[in-house]
Amino acid sequence: MTGAQQxxxxxxxxxxxxxxxxxxxxxxxxxxxxxxxxxxGQLVLWAFDDGGRVPAHRHGPQLGVVLRGAVLLEVDGRCVRYGAGDSFSIADDQVHAATIEPHTLVMEVFAEPDRHRERAR
Known part of the structure; x- marks a missing residue:
């Protein structure tokens, strides 16, 4: 492994x-x-060490940027793979699902200020 690879x-x-x-x-x-x-709104910085699957759901508008790894996003029956540096946008109330590859980092912005809750400490 070279010094540039991790x-x-x-x-x-x-x-x-x-x-x-x-x-x-x-x-x-x-x-x-x-x-x-x-x-x-909200910003979530996601990590998927082992990958994952997000079942079909809907909510307010969302935009995302893949920072590392890849996301296979299904919207309106169409699947598109987004890799590091790619961005995606999901419209208000649009049904979508995703399969996330292992070792993926994603940053997502949600228009809804209450889309996600804090985990109890």
Whole structure:
């Protein structure tokens, strides 16, 4: 392994100040998220060490950026793979599902200020 390459071990890739944000109370197996929330929406920084599957659901508008790894997003029966550096947008009330590859980091912004809850400490 060269000095520029790193092993994709557990994804503690976010800086300590992000890791100190509240954890998201989420029921999608394999998902861990850090929540930044305000009156105008939410930002979640997700980590999927072992990958995961988000079943079909709907909510307010959302946009996402894949930071590492890949997401296979299904919207309106069409599947598209988004890799590191790609972004996606999901319209208000649009049904969608996702399969996330192992070692993936995703940043998502939600228009709803109450889309996700903090996990009880």
């Amino acid at each position: 092993s994709p071990a557990r994804l503690d890739a976010y800086p300590a100040w992000v890791a100190a944000l509240p954890d998201v109370d989420v029921d999608f197996p394999g998902a861990r998220g850090h929540l930044l929330s305000g009156p105008h």
